[in-house]
Structures are given as C-alpha cells and as structure tokens.
Amino acid sequence: MRKLLPLAAVLIALTSTRADEKISAPVPKAPPPPSIEGKYTLVATYNGAVAVREKGGFGGGPGGGGPGGVAEVGGFAPSRTTLVRGETVISRTEIVIEPRTVTGMPTTMEYTLDPTKSPIAIDVEIVPVRGKKTRGLGVVEITNNRVVIALAKEGADRPKSVEEAEGVTVYYFQKAPPPPRTEFRIVALTVGKEEEAEKELNRLAKEGYELVSTTNPTAPDAKASVTTVHFILKRVVK
Incomplete structure (x- = not known):
C-alpha cells in the first residue's frame, strides 16, 4: 500500500518549488481610447x-x-x-x-x-x-x-x-438617436386553451404590441376541425 506524505512535507515541497517564482498582480484593462465614430x-x-x-x-x-x-x-x-x-x-x-x-x-x-x-x-x-x-x-x-x-x-x-x-x-x-427597431411576437390560440392565449395577448398589448395579422387556421387534416390560430403582433421600439 502506498504511503501518503505527511501534510507538512507537502507544504514544504510546494513552498520550495515556488520560492523563486514571481507572482505578479493582475493588470487592469486600459479603458478604450476616445472615439467620435x-x-x-x-x-x-x-x-x-x-x-x-x-x-x-x-x-x-x-x-x-x-x-x-x-x-x-x-x-x-x-x-x-x-x-x-x-x-x-x-x-x-x-x-x-x-x-x-x-x-x-x-x-x-x-x-x-x-x-x-x-x-x-x-x-x-x-x-x-x-x-x-x-x-x-x-x-x-x-x-x-x-x-x-x-x-x-x-x-x-x-x-x-x-x-x-x-x-x-x-x-x-x-x-443621432439609434434608429427604431421592430419587434414581432406570435401567439398561438389552441382550442381548449383560449384563456391562456387571451392573457398573453392582453399582456403584449400593454407592452405596445399591435395585431398585424392572423395565420390561416390549421387542422390535422382536411376532415378535422380547426385546432390552432396564430396571431402575429409587432411593436416599434425607439
């Protein structure tokens, strides 16, 4: 069975190997030079x-x-x-x-x-x-x-x-101020989960989103009933 070195011996060994090493303090990053771009x-x-x-x-x-x-x-x-x-x-x-x-x-x-x-x-x-x-x-x-x-x-x-x-x-x-950007959100209204979609639409409306369009209702196949409608909203952020 391998014998472990005493803790004191390990500390002395580490100290001796690093005695000649110079520990330099971290150099702070210089701030970027002024720019007029x-x-x-x-x-x-x-x-x-x-x-x-x-x-x-x-x-x-x-x-x-x-x-x-x-x-x-x-x-x-x-x-x-x-x-x-x-x-x-x-x-x-x-x-x-x-x-x-x-x-x-x-x-x-x-x-x-x-x-x-x-x-x-x-x-x-x-x-x-x-x-x-x-x-x-x-x-x-x-x-x-x-x-x-x-x-x-x-x-x-x-x-x-x-x-x-x-x-x-x-x-x-x-x-000049930055140009305005346009953000879009899509909300899916699924049959049986209308309340969740309504809450999300109301929340987005309070944040300034407006309804742009809705996607065509989708169904699993031509004979099935409609299951999901997607609402597309957008807002312009200045």
Missing part, C-alpha cells in the same frame, strides 16, 4: 469671424434667441454661427457631412485623432470635389452625445480649445 447632425458652425462677447452673454447675431442674442440649438449656445441641419456620418477615418439641398455636394474630411493630448488633437484634410486637399489642425471636445471640433485655418497653429476665435472654424455635432 457614429451618426450625427451638424447643428451649427462658427465661421471663424471675430467672436465679440458682450456683458450678459455672447455677442448677438442673426437668429439669436438667448441672452445677448445667443442662438441655442441642441443644447449648444454658439455665438455668430450658421445654423444647419446637416446629417453627418463619422467613421474611423472620415467625416462626411451631407448637403442640405438636393443639388449640394457632401463635405468630406479625412482625419486622425491623438487622444493622448489634452484636449484631444485632430488633424484634418478636407477633400474638395476639385482641387487639392487643405489641411487643418484642431481639437475635439466630447461631452455625452455631443462633439465639438475646432479647426484652425491652413498653416495656422492648433487651437488651445474649442472656444470660438478668429481664424478658427467650429463644428457643433449632436449624436
């Missing part, structure tokens, strides 16, 4: 004119509606801006702003982000329909579902912030 609406732009601030608010401009004539759109209060509603798609490398008119052309910008800088740095090349690309240095501010990009004119130094200033173009983006 998504679908947005360009709600306003500042064209780089001199931003004049007056006592009690921003300098008034056409269409101003807040203190000092501030035009507030989507929670933003930029001064001396052009209010727009340009749908925008930002991918990992491009910003594409759709035109507001049928005859207009989209604005395409190729960009790279440097999230190690504070504020986040962005380098942009505007891709024109004709002519050469123009390059601009800028910064990005991300606040919840809003993104502000400030770009200096070509050849100028990178702005220190997204504040409106002479020679700096500022874009105000509002992230």
